[in-house]
Amino acid sequence: AELDTLDIIVLAAILLGTVAYFTKGKLWGVTKDPYASSLANANGAKAGKTRNLIEKMDESGKNCIIFYGSQTGTAEDYASRLAKEGKSRFGLETMVADLEDYDYENLDSVPSDKVVMFVLATYGEGEPTDNAVDFYEFITGDTPTFTEDSDPPLANLNFVAFGLGNNTYEHYNSMVRNVTKALEKLGAHRIGEAGEGDDGAGTMEEDFLAWKDPMWKALQEKMGLEEREAVYEPVFGIVERDGLTKDSPEVYLGEPNKMHLDGSPKGPFNAHNPYIAPINKSYELFSVKDRNCLHMEVDVSGSNLSYQTGDHIAVWPTNPGEEVDRFLDVLSLTGKRNTVISVKALEPTAKVPFPTPTTYDAVVRYHMEICSPVSRQFLATLAAFAPDEETKAEMTKLGGDKDYFHQKVNVHHLNIARVLQTVGKGKKWTNVPFSALIEGVTKLQPRYYSISSSSLEHPKVISITAVVESQHLPGREDPFKGVATNYLLALKEKQNGDPSPTPFGLSYEITGPRNRYDGIHVPVHVRHSNFKLPSDPTKPVILVGPGTGVAPFRGFVRERVKQAQNGETVGKTILFFGCRKRSEDFLYEKEWEEAKQVLGDNFELVVAFSREGAKKVYVQHLLKQRAEEINDLLLKKAYFYVCGDAANMAREVNTVLGQILAEKRGISDSKAEEIVKNMRAANQYQEDVW
Ligand code: FAD
Numbered sequence: 001a002e003l004d005t006l007d008i009i010v011l012a013a014i015l016l017g018t019v020a021y022f023t024k025g026k027l028w029g030v031t032k033d034p035y036a037s038s039l040a041n042a043n044g045a046k047a048g049k050t051r052n053l054i055e056k057m058d059e060s061g062k063n064c065i066i067f068y069g070s071q072t073g074t075a076e077d078y079a080s081r082l083a084k085e086g087k088s089r090f091g092l093e094t095m096v097a098d099l100e101d102y103d104y105e106n107l108d109s110v111p112s113d114k115v116v117m118f119v120l121a122t123y124g125e126g127e128p129t130d131n132a133v134d135f136y137e138f139i140t141g142d143t144p145t146f147t148e149d150s151d152p153p154l155a156n157l158n159f160v161a162f163g164l165g166n167n168t169y170e171h172y173n174s175m176v177r178n179v180t181k182a183l184e185k186l187g188a189h190r191i192g193e194a195g196e197g198d199d200g201a202g203t204m205e206e207d208f209l210a211w212k213d214p215m216w217k218a219l220q221e222k223m224g225l226e227e228r229e230a231v232y233e234p235v236f237g238i239v240e241r242d243g244l245t246k247d248s249p250e251v252y253l254g255e256p257n258k259m260h261l262d263g264s265p266k267g268p269f270n271a272h273n274p275y276i277a278p279i280n281k282s283y284e285l286f287s288v289k290d291r292n293c294l295h296m297e298v299d300v301s302g303s304n305l306s307y308q309t310g311d312h313i314a315v316w317p318t319n320p321g322e323e324v325d326r327f328l329d330v331l332s333l334t335g336k337r338n339t340v341i342s343v344k345a346l347e348p349t350a351k352v353p354f355p356t357p358t359t360y361d362a363v364v365r366y367h368m369e370i371c372s373p374v375s376r377q378f379l380a381t382l383a384a385f386a387p388d389e390e391t392k393a394e395m396t397k398l399g400g401d402k403d404y405f406h407q408k409v410n411v412h413h414l415n416i417a418r419v420l421q422t423v424g425k426g427k428k429w430t431n432v433p434f435s436a437l438i439e440g441v442t443k444l445q446p447r448y449y450s451i452s453s454s455s456l457e458h459p460k461v462i463s464i465t466a467v468v469e470s471q472h473l474p475g476r477e478d479p480f481k482g483v484a485t486n487y488l489l490a491l492k493e494k495q496n497g498d499p500s501p502t503p504f505g506l507s508y509e510i511t512g513p514r515n516r517y518d519g520i521h522v523p524v525h526v527r528h529s530n531f532k533l534p535s536d537p538t539k540p541v542i543l544v545g546p547g548t549g550v551a552p553f554r555g556f557v558r559e560r561v562k563q564a565q566n567g568e569t570v571g572k573t574i575l576f577f578g579c580r581k582r583s584e585d586f587l588y589e590k591e592w593e594e595a596k597q598v599l600g601d602n603f604e605l606v607v608a609f610s611r612e613g614a615k616k617v618y619v620q621h622l623l624k625q626r627a628e629e630i631n632d633l634l635l636k637k638a639y640f641y642v643c644g645d646a647a648n649m650a651r652e653v654n655t656v657l658g659q660i661l662a663e664k665r666g667i668s669d670s671k672a673e674e675i676v677k678n679m680r681a682a683n684q685y686q687e688d689v690w
Contacts, residue, residue, distance in 0.1 A: 069132030095349035126171025152187025234435035254366035254513035276522035321507030546578030547646020
């Protein structure tokens with residue numbers, strides 16, 4: 001009950017505006033700007049908000065709170081989808097919440113007629129996501145202390161849980177498993193199964209869909225909920241602002257927050273606030289025509305950003321113009337692309353995922369993941385807004401039939417606009433409320449890259465080594481292209497005056513909002529990681545990094561070269577690299593020779609070429625050939641590092657290492673596996689995989 005008068009005026013105006021939007025009416029011109037909202041303001045106000053979840057639920061009249069622990073946005077997206085479905089199908093009063101925004105001492109006071117849901121991603125080596133660290137430590141701690149003194153403490157708590165994991169990692173879905181165990185130990189009641197989605201098998205979305213139906217059934221019984229005809233209710237109100245144009249200074253054209261809008265971005269630079277960094281230089285690393293791998297040097301000397309060898313840099317991409325145009329076109333928004341809109345959450349616990357006032361063009365280009373895989377459930381939602389009955393029937397079928405959806409949408413890597421074009425046979429989708437798109441399309445996410453420079457050598461210049469995503473798919477005319485890597489490719493082409501091979505590459509708005517990224521800049525932030533060289537440089541290291549997995553090891557090797565040049569004693573460094581052919585994709589070939597000049601026999605490069613001989617050779621084969629030496633180095637307390645492909649390579653390397661230990665030490669396989677496990681636990685075996 002903390003709506004102030006301005007909020008009420010704004011909400012009322014927005015409601016009117018929503019009506020105007022649906023009826024395509026015109027709203028009167030406004031002189032002041034009561035609708036202005038910005039993420040910067042919203043986040044800035046966080047300090048004053050309650051961290052008491054009971055208070056928050058009571059004050060906003062909610063009986064279902066859905067917490068997310070999210071790193072890349074998927075868990076957050078699933079939480080929103082649960083919230084919407086709970087509301088529209090069962091009339092639950094739902095809210096979505098960031099785990100980091102609340103305290104958990106009074107979890108024991110959540111009454112039994114309410115429900116708490118947890119959507120939890122597991123990150124890296126079984127770790128919580130950044131925003132879930134405190135909650136995880138609290139709930140799995142030895143003795144979490146709660147406000148009341150009841151026994152068991154959480155006897156009243158009803159909870160629902162879904163985990164997002166990857167079975168190629170050793171600690172598969174450990175977050176949801178450990179949190180469920182901890183909650184149950186504290187006496188809480190789980191409703192339905194604790195679901196587990198598997199990104200490794202590529203079945204995350206289907207696992208989620210298959211889990212949630214029985215969960216809703218169980219919840220319905222437990223809470224006595226009545227299912228009703230699901231009606232679409234917009235979460236966001238959209239008002240077109242006749243008084244403003246895209247040139248008005250208060251209109252966001254893709255700037256991530258108020259400081260950027262005002263043209264004076266200040267640190268700290270982080271996941272909410274990127275640094276617009278100049279690129280010092282960029283060049284191609286492959287010597288073949290049809291594949292690209294970029295080396296880019298990002299200069300952070302104008303900021304307070306710092307990094308350590310082994311950290312990650314996040315690149316904030318923009319969408320390719322070609323796909324922005326397609327999206328606006330199929331929704332009949334092309335004519336209005338520069339129309340200024342204000343967006344306001346129609347209910348107090350929802351957050352507008354971008355700052356406003358802004359334009360349709362800016363929202364689609366800078367804030368929505370419009371190229372990513374489409375959710376089947378979203379197609380079912382959009383069926384209601386289809387241009388005709390036939391299209392509606394087809395959308396409903398796609399939404400309901402997993403195999404049909406896979407065959408029609410997934411195998412061609414169609415994005416949402418391509419689905420709407422294909423299913424609607426070119427008809428425009430004029431009835432889709434823009435709110436449904438904001439809700440159904442995820443927020444555009446930064447992409448992470450393992451930093452390939454050494455902070456000892458270049459503390460303020462961060463290098464990226466990125467292979468450009470481009471795939472020819474059967475049954476599809478144009479190749480599928482990744483968003484961020486083609487954006488980086490376009491930047492590299494512009495910087496070097498290269499001709500672009502495709503119109504796709506030309507279509508990126510690489511000069512950024514208000515041309516502020518001109519002169520070859522890219523928005524970035526740094527994420528610290530635990531992937532680190534041993535603090536004692538005399539320790540030997542074994543590095544396994546085929547393909548772009550070599551990125552952090554370029555940093556490691558350069559670091560050791562620098563240490564040697566500084567007069568330090570540096571232990572043996574052995575690097576296993578893999579590529580197709582020496583003449584095509586042998587990354588940094590010259591640099592390894594230079595390293596050898598300094599490090600001598602203390603540096604060795606072992607390369608597996610998969611397409612040179614009759615037989616494919618991979619890094620794991622070469623590891624086996626070097627079994628004796630690897631075992632010796634490990635006995636001398638060498639550190640073992642793996643970087644690159646999580647799905648196959650990293651797992652096989654892990655297996656091979658076990659085999660090597662078993663063979664060379666004459667121990668059983670299970671004993672050898674245990675040694676590898678202990679090495680991981682002691683950080684003597686580290687992975688940086690994706
Ligand atoms: P995206 O557009 O994000 O597409 C990526 C993939 O998603 C596609 O290949 C496809 O499989 C799938 N996909 C996307 N859209 C669809 C669709 N519509 N339908 C079906 N499938 C779809 N990469 C490097 O090159 N070098 C590195 O050093 C590096 N380090 C990393 C470190 C970490 C910690 C992590 C998490 C990742 C790292 N990556 C690295 C990977 C990198 O973050 C990006 O994922 C990669 O560059 C692709 O980004 P993109 O935007 O070009 O492709």
